[in-house]
Amino acid sequence: MSSFRPGRLLGILVGTVVILGLGVYGPATLLGPLPAVTAIRVTPAATSTTPTPPVLSPNGASAIAVLAATTSDSSGTTSTGADGTTVSEPIATAGLDQALPMASIAKVVTALVVLDAKPIAAGESGPIVTLTAADFQSYLDYNKAGARSVAVFADEQWTQLELLQALLLGSSNNHADSVARWAFGSVDAYVVAANAWLDDNGMTGSVVIDATGLHDASVGTATDLAHLAGLAATDPVVSAMLASPASALANRRGVENTTSYLAEEGITGISRSYTDAAGVCFLFTARVSDGASSFTFSGAYIGEPTYDALTADLTALMASARAGVGPLPVLAAGDAYATFRSAWGDEASAVVGVSRTRYAWQAATPEAAKVTLEDFATARTGSNVGQVRLTVAGEKLSAALKLDEGIADPGPGWRLLHPIVMITALLDQ
Known part of the structure; x- marks a missing residue:
């Protein structure tokens, strides 16, 4: 003859929750998508070239x-x-x-x-x-x-x-x-x-x-x-x-x-x-x-x-x-137009991969650059992560932006210790 034992039932319920939790928690953290990096736009330092503006007439x-x-x-x-x-x-x-x-x-x-x-x-x-x-x-x-x-x-x-x-x-x-x-x-x-x-x-x-x-x-x-x-x-x-x-x-x-x-x-x-x-x-x-x-x-x-x-x-x-x-280096190789930071602390910049130099009047000031960036969580060094476009002296120019440092997967340890971040990334996706 068996008798009802509340303690045993509670243990079974707790065990079930733990097992189910581990069944969801493990895959969600270990196999789920990582949160995308945070991007901050930046402006490259101005060229040190001394401009020589056009000398026009004081008359008429x-x-x-x-x-x-x-x-x-x-x-x-x-x-x-x-x-x-x-x-x-x-x-x-x-x-x-x-x-x-x-x-x-x-x-x-x-x-x-x-x-x-x-x-x-x-x-x-x-x-x-x-x-x-x-x-x-x-x-x-x-x-x-x-x-x-x-x-x-x-x-x-x-x-x-x-x-x-x-x-x-x-x-x-x-x-x-x-x-x-x-x-x-x-x-x-x-x-x-x-x-x-x-x-x-x-x-x-x-x-x-x-x-x-x-x-x-x-x-x-x-x-x-x-x-x-x-x-x-x-x-x-x-x-x-x-x-x-x-x-x-x-x-x-x-x-x-x-x-x-x-x-x-x-x-x-x-x-x-x-x-x-x-x-x-x-x-x-x-x-x-x-x-x-x-x-x-x-x-x-x-x-x-x-x-x-x-x-x-x-x-x-x-x-x-x-x-x-x-020769005017309108888009100079290595110039950064954005910085990235991952949730696990890796940092990198989006830089111009190949210079775009134009033979132009050095006094010509480019318009404000328009930058488009891709969403990503991890990427290798040199990966294309966006594009920069601008107009100087009436000419439209563009260059691919590449990652100057790789942003790697943080590994299972970080994933397991940051369940909220990982589950939030899963829900966002």
Whole structure:
């Protein structure tokens, strides 16, 4: 005959709980996932390189913007920044912020707006244009007024390319009106289209009243016009025209190239002009090279008092460019962008694995880096644990972040002694 024994029942219950607890506790701690490391973002120390900023003009208004940068990184590969056609925001401005008369820079707007409406394939001359009595009268009027002009006669035939060459290279005012009338029906219709084009291309601080720039109300900001220079320099028709300027046009008509200026300094002129209201205005690109890498920028100077002042200011700019442009370690190998700490005390950093060096102006300050990190608990030294991305001088760069020290499993002892941490990690997963 058996009798009820409470002590025995309690022992069985306690034993059962212990056995069940061990059955859950053991696997949960020994086999369960470890808690992810804690990440803290950090900022690498600034480079010790002394920047050399662009030296711009104290006169009128001026601005420069990155056009393209061809560089070699530490891995030996070559890349072209800003894809060769995208113009960044200005890297330097000086002088007045408001829009100023732009003189013949307005003719660059005319050329680009006409090419936008009636594009020409690279290497071709475009359609034949028969000039009218109105075109001949424009020539007579501008010639009588002493404004730049290239002779035309009624019923002459010019190609579209020849019209644009006379417009840009010769700064011909009558050709500005002629090509505007041909493309849009009238100069007034062209003006409407040109201002819409300026807005569409982000040059909202500028406006044109005519096709020539002789009107004082055709105005632009230095920032807008530096951007305009980049658009002109990367247009295949305009860039080819500037690279191989024509000396003779329709019927062997001569044209003087008015754009070239200080070519020995590495400058390619796009437009150079003077009016009483605008002063001396110059649109250009410039290039600095060390033989293996090159840096190209576009620029605009408006409101210069004299050509002597323009020469002095451009010479100072190019001297600052030669001093300031060079290999810039934007993302240097070993720079840390995050630190990690595990629950069991291991520490490591997320560092740039391979340098990303760009041939750029040393005064260009990168934007704040954007860092993305992976969640992990353990990883070996050198493992990819994230990525850093930033933009410098209009160019987007990125580099993989690698672990500089391994974070290993803490082992069964630590796991068994930290059940709450381990079970919490299991529940979180």
